[in-house]
Amino acid sequence: MQNDSLPPRSGLLAFPPDNAAAIALPPGAGPLQDGHGRRISYLRLSLTDRCDFRCTYCMAEDMTFLPRHQVMSLEESLRLSRLFVGLGVTKLRITGGEPLVRRDALWLLERLAALEGLKELVLTTNGSQLERFAAPLARAGVQRLNISLDSLRPERFRAITRIGDLHQVLRGIAAAQAAGFRRIKLNTVMMRGTNDDELADLVAYCMAEGLDIAFIEEMPLGDLGHGRSGTYFSSDEALLRLQERFPLQASDESSGGPARYWRIAGSETRVGFISPHSHNFCDTCNRVRVTATGELYPCLGQNDATPLLPLLRRHPEDDEPARQAILRTLGMKALGHDFTRQLDAPQVVRFMSATGG
Structure with a gap:
């Protein structure tokens, strides 16, 4: 049996504020x-803080990972996902760390895919395990x-990932x-002086491969011991650079997330930009x-x-405490964030791998 007493963590509230209770909805009452x-x-659910890479913008080189008893079991992840879907979530993204290093992740994915009301089950991965798992993931x-x-x-990739x-x-x-996956999307973090000279080559690769x-x-998440202002590369600058090589056309398509897309004439490839600094999408x-x-x-x-x-461990047979906590917590959701002012002094000191990619 797993321990239900977790040590306090910075920034956590023991319970959502009372002034959020007004938005709580009874089960099934609406979205x-x-x-x-x-x-x-849309729920992004992390299965693990562990990863087989050590990407420079995501985590420290020498990471200390969580002890097992502090991490949700797969059964707890399923229970929580069922709660969110029952409350109106229709898209579920599984993240990490690297989710495919979690033992028996396929067991959970099969059950998540069967949840009534869930329309999209997607997964974010560093690709290291896909040669082995792509076909089972599709099944x-x-x-x-x-x-x-x-x-x-190759050498630059290894330098960025430290291991990959x-x-x-x-x-x-x-x-x-x-394995039959369509509309596979690559995610590229833009870093001035590191990979900004490859943006066009990455688009050309995607066009050739149908991606x-x-x-x-x-994003300035986690204390890496240095600021990000020197490596920050904006979507606007990237777009101008890509337009020198490709006939990009603005599109109103959406994948259900924050990306804003452009099309390339004569190609099925979509080029998206996720711009938490330059074009805040919080609204x-x-x-x-x-x-x-x-x-x-x-x-x-x-x-x-x-x-x-x-709450899950304290009430193993009763979902209502966790359900009410979810509903009340939405009252804490900020109107927006300001990453730009945090480039060299991040206010969010947890690493991206700890939150879920």
């Missing part, structure tokens, strides 16, 4: 909304994959295509995050969170 009237239909019911890829140059093998990831992408790509402005935010330790974060750019795991 989730936050205190600003935004519909919440389990995962519908789409996002694959992190920040460089097509580019060719292993490329074989994983090929395995995912062979989509999203370029992401680096349309439809998502919340649950970490591998069961902490519900209404906003990636804030420290406020509610620990749900103690």
Whole structure:
């Protein structure tokens, strides 16, 4: 039996504030909304803080990972997901760390795919395990994959990931295509002086392989011992650079997340930009995050969170305490964040791998 007493963590609230109770809805009464009237239909659920890479923008080189008893069991992850779907969430993204290093992750994915009311089950991965798992993931019911890829140059890729093998990831992408996945999307974190000279090459690769790509402005999460102002590369600058090589056309398409897309004439490839600095998308935010330790974060750019795991363990046969905590927590969801002012002094000191990618 797992211990239900978790040590206090910085930024956590023992319970959501009472002034959030007014937005609580009885089960089945309607869709989730936050205190600003935004519909919440998208949950990003982390299975683990562990990863087989050590990407420089995501975690420290020498990481200390969580002890097992602090991490949700797969059964607890399923129980919490069922609660969110019952409250109106229709899209579920499984993240990490690297979710495919979690033992028996396929067991959970099969059961998540069967949840009544869930319309989309997607997974974010670094691609390292896809050569082995792509076909089983498709059989389990995962519908789409996002694959992190920040460089097509082997030595540079290893420098960014500290550990990763580019060719292993490329074989994983090929395995995912062979398994029947469509609209595979690459995620590339843009870093000035590191990979900003490869943006066009990455788009060309996606066009040749029939992939989509999203370029992401680096977010100041976690204390890496240095600021990000020197490496920050904006979506606007990236767009201008890409337009020198490709005939990009603005599109109103959406994948249900924060990316804003452009099309390339004569190609199926979509080029997206996720711009938490230059084009804040908070006004349309439809998502919340649950970490591998069961902490519900209404906003990636804030420290406020509610620990749900103690409620699950304290009430193993009663979902109502966790359900009410979820509903009340939405009242904490901030109207927006300001990452730009935090480039060299991050207010969110947890690493991205701890929150869920």
